[in-house]
Amino acid sequence: MNWYLSKIIFRIICGEGNHTPQFDEQLRLIAAHDEEEALRKAMDIGEKEQDAFYNHEQQLVQWKFVNVAELYRFSGLLDGAEMYSRIHETDDPEGYTDLVHRRADHIRASTTHKMLHLL
Incomplete structure (x- = not known):
């Protein structure tokens, strides 16, 4: 079994899409026997994780799978x-x-908090 790193791209569309285009780039680890299987699994993840929901302003928010970019x-x-x-x-x-x-401070604070629970 081999490990692969895939970049899965989603387009985020809110309402009619009258906003700055947004794309979510997700890095995912994939376990597969070969590159073909890894690509198929990454594409399956993208297809399965497409989503649509209504936000707090009752606008439809869609996460549309674009493709596996890397x-x-x-x-x-x-x-x-x-x-x-x-x-x-x-x-x-x-x-x-x-x-x-601020993100680094949050990581440090969370790590300290987790260590205190272990003691």
Whole structure:
């Protein structure tokens, strides 16, 4: 059995879609014997996880599977290996940096909380 990393893309459409286009890029681990099986399993996940629901404003929100954009086979696990990289452009670098620091603080706080429960 081999491990693959797949990037599954969904389009998010709210209401009539009169908003900035949104896409959700999900990285998923797939166990498969070969690349063909891994691609089939990733596509099945995308198809099965499409969704539609009404938000608090009673607008239909749709998550539509677009496709599997990337598929990589792991030849082995290596400590510190890069799994994913994406360049993020923003007009508010301070706001983005602040968001990153708040997320890191949340991880540290959650880890500390989990350690306290173990003691």
